Structure formats: structure tokens, C-alpha cells
Amino acid sequence: MKILTYIILVVAFVFGGQTxxxxxxxxxxxxxxxxxxxxxxxxxxxxxxxxxGGRLDKVEYSYPFAKGTQYMVNLxxxxxxxxxxxxxxxxxxRKQLATSVVNGQQxxxxxxxxxxxxxxYITYTFDNSTSYCGGSALGFKR
Amino acid sequence: MKNYLPFLxxxxxxSLVSCGSDKKEEADAFMxxxxxxxxxxxxxxxxxxxxxxxxxxPLEISMLMRESGSDYDRTILSNPDKVANYNTQFxxxxxxxxxxxxxxxxxxxxxxxxxxxxxxxxxxxxxxLNIGQFFNLRLIGRLATNNDNLDSxxxxxxxxxxxxxxxxxxxxxxxxxxLFLVGGWMxxxxxxxxxxxxxxxxxxxxxxxxxxxIILENILLLMSFYAETSPEIKDLHTDMLKLKxxxxxxxxxxxxxxxxxxxxxxxxxxxxxxxxxxxxxxxxVKEIDQIIEDIRKKLTL
Numbered sequence: 163m164k165i166l167t168y169i170i171l172v173v174a175f176v177f178g179g180q181t182x183x184x185x186x187x188x189x190x191x192x193x194x195x196x197x198x199x200x201x202x203x204x205x206x207x208x209x210x211x212x213x214x215g216g217r218l219d220k221v222e223y224s225y226p227f228a229k230g231t232q233y234m235v236n237l238x239x240x241x242x243x244x245x246x247x248x249x250x251x252x253x254x255x256r257k258q259l260a261t262s263v264v265n266g267q268q269x270x271x272x273x274x275x276x277x278x279x280x281x282x283y284i285t286y287t288f289d290n291s292t293s294y295c296g297g298s299a300l301g302f303k304r
Numbered sequence: 305m306k307n308y309l310p311f312l313x314x315x316x317x318x319s320l321v322s323c324g325s326d327k328k329e330e331a332d333a334f335m336x337x338x339x340x341x342x343x344x345x346x347x348x349x350x351x352x353x354x355x356x357x358x359x360x361x362p363l364e365i366s367m368l369m370r371e372s373g374s375d376y377d378r379t380i381l382s383n384p385d386k387v388a389n390y391n392t393q394f395x396x397x398x399x400x401x402x403x404x405x406x407x408x409x410x411x412x413x414x415x416x417x418x419x420x421x422x423x424x425x426x427x428x429x430x431x432x433l434n435i436g437q438f439f440n441l442r443l444i445g446r447l448a449t450n451n452d453n454l455d456s457x458x459x460x461x462x463x464x465x466x467x468x469x470x471x472x473x474x475x476x477x478x479x480x481x482x483l484f485l486v487g488g489w490m491x492x493x494x495x496x497x498x499x500x501x502x503x504x505x506x507x508x509x510x511x512x513x514x515x516x517x518i519i520l521e522n523i524l525l526l527m528s529f530y531a532e533t534s535p536e537i538k539d540l541h542t543d544m545l546k547l548k549x550x551x552x553x554x555x556x557x558x559x560x561x562x563x564x565x566x567x568x569x570x571x572x573x574x575x576x577x578x579x580x581x582x583x584x585x586x587x588x589v590k591e592i593d594q595i596i597e598d599i600r601k602k603l604t605l
Contacts, residue, residue, distance in 0.1 A: 196463070200571070205459050206361050208466060226360050226518055229580055230508065253578070259563050260574035269572040278558055278580035279515045281358060302364055304371055 186212045186240065191297030195238040200271070203234045203301030211247065211286045213294030221286045225300065227276040232303045235284055236271035237262065239296040244270040246291025249298065252283040263289070347529045352478050355522050356469065359485045362405040363462055365492040365512060366412055372506040374499040376413040381406040382491070382604050387425040389605065393433065394536040397480040398603050400429040401487025404465055409495055411458050419457070420445060433480065435471060438464045479534065482526050486540075487603070489519065494600055497593035504586055513592060514584035517551045524548060543599045550591045555583040 188210035196205055211221045227233055235251070237244035250261040251274055259282075262269045268289070276282075288294050382402050390399045403426045410419035423444050430436040440460075447457050465488075472481040493516055500509035524544055531538040561577035 196459075204363060204367070204455075205462055206364060207357070208463075224354065224358050226358055226515075228360075228364065228512065228515055231364070251574070253560070255560070257560060259576065260565065260572075262572065264565060264567075264572060269567075272572045272574060274574045275576055277576040278560075278578040279518070279556065279582070280558060280580060281518060302367075304367060 185215065186293065186295035188212050188240075188295055188297045191238040191240055191295070192299065193297070195236050195297045195299040198236050198238065198271075199234055199299055199301035200273075203232075203303045205299060205301050207300045209284065209286070209298045209300065211296040211298060213288050213291070216288070216291075216294045218294070219287065223284045224281050225284065227274070227280065227282045229277055229279045230304065231276050233274045233276060234271055234301045234303070235274070235298060236301075237286075237296060237298055239291070240293035241291060241296075244268065244296075246288055246293070247296050247298075248287045248289050250285045250287065252285065253278075254281045254283075256283070349473070349476070349478065352482075352526065352529065353473050355526050356473065356478065356481055356485060358522050359489055359519060361462060361465070362488045362492040363408050363412075363458060365489075365496060365516075366405065366409055368508060368512055369409075369496065369499045370412050372499065372503060372509055374503055374506075374509075376409075376415060377498065377502075378415075378418060380495055380498045381409065381422075382600075384421040384425040386604065387428050390429065390432075392536075393480065394483060394534075395603070396429045396432050397483035398487035398540075400426060400433065401484040401489070402491040402600075402604065403429065404461075404484075405488045405491035405495070408458065408461060411461060416447075416449070416457070430468070435468050438467050438471070479530050479537070482523075482530065483537075486523055486527070489516075489523065490596060490600065493592070494596045497589055497596065500589045501586070501593060510584050510586065510589050511582045513589055514554045514556065514582035517554050517556060520544070520548060520551055540599070540603075543595075543602070547592065547595045547599070550588065550595055553591075554588055557581045557583070 192208040192210060196208060199205055207225060209223050213219075213221060235249050237247045237249055239245045239247045248261060248263050248268065249272060251259045251272065253259055260272050260274055262272050284300070286296075286298065382399070384403065384406070387399070387403075390396050403422050407419055407422035407426055410416070410422060423439070423441060427436060427439045427441050430439055444457060444460060447460070468484065469481050472478060472484070493513060496509060496513050500506070500513055503509060524541065527537055527541040527544065531541045558580045559578060561579070563577055564575045566573050566575070
């Protein structure tokens, strides 16, 4: 009986830790997001969004946008569709240019018609998210 | 003690099972660092990865060429048959980037069969760098038989290169990722320069070259982290500083204006009202072209 209890404890300890670490798999959300880019947009980059169970309040990436190019950033949440995820775009001076929440309505993607070349920040935040987990794809069209 | 021995052994076995993959990754990273003869730079991995993410995909730089009406010119590309000459990790990584851009260039112009020669060279270099698992030559070969599959080929190629970058960064081989991205970026600027010289009536081509000033600054910063520990990266960094001198003559101005947001067919569209202007002349383009030509010659020997 002692042996059985010990084995159960060891298994729970070893594999329990692994389960906790494996909760967020943004690669799956990324795979969902890439084909969801609208027609005419060429896939450029994919971004993993892992809020580490709520320990991170944002996940941020940056990318150089070019003048005369349209960029689409979409959202795929582990909660389903784009639930609980918000994307906000900032210019190099950190001025907010766009967000996927307008008048309380959450959109699954934003299209930014860039007229000024520079580094832009793509920031993902969470709004009533349960998974704090998802993926996103960036596409471009000229 | 005798009674506890089986329990201790059991615990040890479970611990090894649970930690096995992490240990293997650490061992791989350690071995690759030994192979490269590089020390880890005194900068956080996160910072390096952030800057790496800012290097644009060659596809985006190259797409303008087809739209500008430029003709396909295979003579400006690197020779795919020279792949056997690249026998150091430095050369392999940088030429993987160069061939990758050439592959995308052939894709953009629908030269799928020529693209296959580049795909084979890309695969060979990737295999040498132990990242060959990201390329499915059979699938690309099948797609390449039909020009209707152009978008699929470009999508797969871009995905493969993104996965390579992510993998190299995860395996703590960011130095190779930098070389791979720099090679790809430089080849895209090289091709763009040739197109801009050939088509001076299309100012967008020259502007696109000028815009790369922002990227070059980041590339130089990244390379400076490794220049102290790798003689090859140091040499390349020194050469790239000549490119910076040429780029210093180019001015980019930026004026901010509040963007406007509208919903079109259920899609949230943001119209940027800011403006940027690139001040670049044909002489600037020719100077950049010559410097890149010189650097490229050394890298593709």
C-alpha cells in the first residue's frame, strides 16, 4: 500500500507539473489564423500570444511597415474565435493608431493602410480572457 | 535504506523521463555553441529576438518588383550550383538567406522550375545546419509544376523560413538566425537595387531601398552583439558599416497625423494619415548597389 501511495505521489508530482506548463499552445491558434487572412493578403509573420495564465498583461511584437502597403493583423483565441484578445497598433513614437475594439465591439482583425514607413508595435492584450492564450497572423497587400 | 532503494530509483527514472527533452535541448544548444565557437553576447535573448522580428520578410521587399513591371533577370541571382562551396556555418547560414530570397524572387515571377534549383540548394544548406526538417522538397516540387499554385508555394516558403527562425532562437542559435536574416535581407536589397537602376522611372523602387535605412540600423545593432566573439561576423559588420555611410546620406522624414477608422464590410479599416518621405537619388541607389555587390562577392565565393 505504501508503495502504491508513493507511486501515485511521484506520478502526480512529475506529470502534474507538465500539465500546468502545457496549458497554452499558441502554435495551434497561429495555424488557425494564417488561412484566415483575407483574400489578396500575403502571409508575412505569425505571432504567438501567451499571457502565461494572466501573469502577463500584454504580449508585444514589432515590425517595419512600408508606405503604400496594407497590413492585416488577425486574432485567434484559445477561448474560441477571437474572444478575449485585443490587438492595438502603435507607431515608433508609441502613439496609438488602431485597436480592434471600437465602441465596445471587438473585431477579429484590423487592416492598416500604412502611409508612413517605420517600426510599428503590435500589442496584444486580454479582455475577459480565460485562457490568456492565442495566435495572430500578419499579412500584407499592396 | 534498503527498503527505500526501489522508491529512490523510481523517482530518479520519473525525473529523467520528465526532464529528458529539456536536457536534450540544453545539450543541443551547448553543442551548437561549441560548434560556432561563440560566446553568448552580453545582451538578453529577448532583446535579440525582438530586434530579429523587425527584419522584414524578403517577400515583402520583392513583391514591389513584379508590381513595378520589372522583368525577371536570373543573372542577378546567386548561382545555386555553388552550394558545395559553403562549408562553414557562417557561409551556410548567410547563403541560406541569400538563396531563400532568390527562391522567393523566382516564385514571385512564376519561374517555378528555376525555383526548384534554389529549393534544392536551400534544403542542402538547411540539412548542413540541422534544420532541414522544415523543408518538404517533394511537396514544393509537386506544387511547382503548376503556376496556379504560386500563392501556396510562397505561403509554404514564408512559413518554413519563419519556423526556421523560431527554431534557431529557441535552440539558442540566434547568431545563425541573424546571419540567415541578414543574408536574405541583403539579397532582397541587392535585387531591388538592380531593378531600381534598370527602371529609374519607378520611384517606388528607389524609395523601398531608402526605407531600408531603418532596418540597417537594427541589423548593425544585432551584429555588434556578436562582432566581439566571431571574427567572421566582425568582418561582415565592418563591411556593413560602409553601407551605413551610404545610407547616412538618405533622409527619411515623418509627420504624424491622427488616423481615421471605418468599418468596411464588417472589417475594421484604419487609414493612416501620417506621412513619410524618403529622400533618395539614383546616385544613392548606385552607391548602395556597389557596396552590396562588393559584400555579396565575399559572401558567395
